[in-house]
Amino acid sequence: MAAQYSISGTTAKGIAASVEHAVADGSLAPGDALPPVRRLADELAVSPGTVATAYKELRQRGLVVTRGRGGTVVAAAPAVASRRPPKVPDGLRDLAGGHPDFSFLPDLPALAAPSTGPRSHRATPRLPRLEERARAWFDGDGVPCDSVTFAHGALDCIARLLATELRPGDAVAMEDPGYHHLLDLLQAMGLRTIAVAVDDEGMRPRELREALRAGARAVVCSPRAQNPYGGHFSAERRDALVEVLRQAPEVLVIENDHAAEIAGVELNSLTEGGLSRWAQVRTVTKYLGTDLRWAAAACDPVTLARHDGRLLLTSGWVSHLLQAAVLALFDDPSARLLVERAEVAYEKRRAAFVEELARRGIAAHGASGMNVWVPVRDESALVNGLRTRGWWVAAGARFRMAAAPGVRVTVAGLETARAARLASDFADTLGESAATYGG
Structure with a gap:
């Protein structure tokens, strides 16, 4: 808690720097409460306005947040690692990565060395x-x-x-x-x-x-x-x-x-x-x-x-x-042709998978692009169930803030001939999940 760290400073910048140092070295952790403005002002023998200015600067820099009656607390650390996709297990068909079908990507051109002599890129x-x-x-x-x-x-x-x-x-x-x-x-x-x-x-x-x-x-x-x-x-x-x-x-x-x-x-x-x-x-x-x-x-x-x-x-x-x-x-022109083929293929693959899901009573969203979003009640159960059947799809948690659960399926590499099998495995997994968790 904040009481375990003694905030110091006689100016707004000094107080803000003291709090920032504590956050950086871990003395103040995400969620720790800072002292109320008047109490800290009394402890530091400064005006309440000085402390309020320091807290305002810390808020503007994203280091703290104010929660009304809950006071001012250290902001949550950026959860960058939590949204990174897990490694694809060996032997699974990867439909989670958001990658294009690499067979539609053109070969990169051979480039000549840059011209010699002075020049200003800026x-x-x-x-x-x-x-x-x-x-x-x-x-x-x-x-x-x-x-x-x-x-x-x-x-x-x-x-x-x-x-x-x-x-x-x-x-x-x-x-x-x-x-x-x-x-x-x-x-x-x-x-x-x-x-x-x-x-x-x-x-x-x-x-x-x-x-x-x-x-x-x-x-x-x-x-x-x-x-x-x-x-x-x-x-x-x-x-x-x-x-x-x-x-x-x-x-x-x-x-x-x-x-x-x-x-x-x-x-x-x-x-x-x-x-x-x-x-x-x-x-x-x-x-x-x-x-x-x-x-x-x-x-x-x-x-x-x-x-x-x-x-x-x-x-x-x-x-x-x-x-x-x-x-x-x-x-x-050959690269242009590959791009055109990719657009047609992705549209067919997306539509085929959505249609196969619909035939099994499963609603899905994928009106454009390479991905299909399928609402589910339990993301983990669905991801793990499909894993046992050889598929790897992305749990929706890393894409969501307040939205309901779902999974993302990247269909760029899902040939239309395999859409029915994946949809069938999807339905079977949802059925098992409903039986396990009570519908």
């Missing part, structure tokens, strides 16, 4: 031809493309966008269930998450409105191929969400269109709604190559300037060799 951080292709890529789906930039993958881009806008302790509206790496990222950045429920059409407008009223300063969402639920924005849902977001013009809206070319549905983007602060992020790892850690982002001019200013101060630019590889694959 002055020209983006290859002009790739930037042109990126603009056409966004423009083809109706996304405004006047301001385009690059990053080292979608998570890198989203992290930088959030870091330039928010401070630790700020809140972000997130999909629930949502992408576990994004949830981990926000925790590691000291940001708070506000869960926004999703359905087959993506984020729900009413829940988004509630999140904005609760103080969300940014929104991160997927317009299609939502991971893990598989939803996508219909035109009607897009319009309803835009109407909500127009009431909060200062909020930054980030669309993660991570599976653009293989989602299997057209894009209905929030960026078409005239929002003030927005970005759409696209990457190619799911269909051109998992080692191609490159992303493009279209955004409003202010967001672009802030992102690029931070990038300039860190890595400076995205490797021109990496950019050249992406450009070569964009220009390669």
Whole structure:
């Protein structure tokens, strides 16, 4: 408890530093209560306002949280490790990892060595031809493309966008269930998450409105191929969400269109709604190559300037060799053909599995992308039961905040001929679970 650690300091910064040191060395653990403001002020012979300022700084940095009458306590440590998927046991068919079917990924091109002689990558951080292709890529789906930039993958881009806008302790509206790496990222950045429920059409407008009223300063969402639920924005849902977001013009809206070319549905983007602060992020790892850690982002001019200013101060630019590889694959007709084949195959595999489950009375969600979400009562029982039958699927716990239990099945590598067998094993496992736990 906090009583076991003597907080010191005569200024707000000194008091905050003392608490931070205690949290760092373990003297104060997550959940430990800090002394009430007036009591600590008396102990340190400072004004209550000084202690209150220190506690406010600690809250803004995500080190403590205030629980009303429960007082101020040390915040939970980022639970990054808890969301990492377990190792796939030997001999099982892996449908848990979220990976594409590698048979649809093109071979990476052979690249020439970079040109010799002096040159300034910082002055020209983006290859002009790739930037042109990126603009056409966004423009083809109706996304405004006047301001385009690059990053080292979608998570890198989203992290930088959030870091330039928010401070630790700020809140972000997130999909629930949502992408576990994004949830981990926000925790590691000291940001708070506000869960926004999703359905087959993506984020729900009413829940988004509630999140904005609760103080969300940014929104991160997927317009299609939502991971893990598989939803996508219909035109009607897009319009309803835009109407909500127009009431909060200062909020930054980030669309993660991570599976653009293989989602299997057209894009209905929030960026078409005239929002003030927005970005759409696209990457190619799911269909051109998992080692191609490159992303493009279209955004409003202010967001672009802030992102690029931070990038300039860190890595400076995205490797021109990496950019050249992406450009070569964009220009390669055989790579384009593989991507088209992948999109068709994933749509068939997703539909086949959902239909086979439905024939057995099992509801599932997978309107786009590579994943299917199946609501279940007991995630562990289902995962372990399928394991005994040779399948490895992902328990939904690492994707959920307040959503009901479920499991995620990545169908990218599930051939349609095997969909019936998996659905049958799914039904048998659910039946055993109901018999064991009483329905």
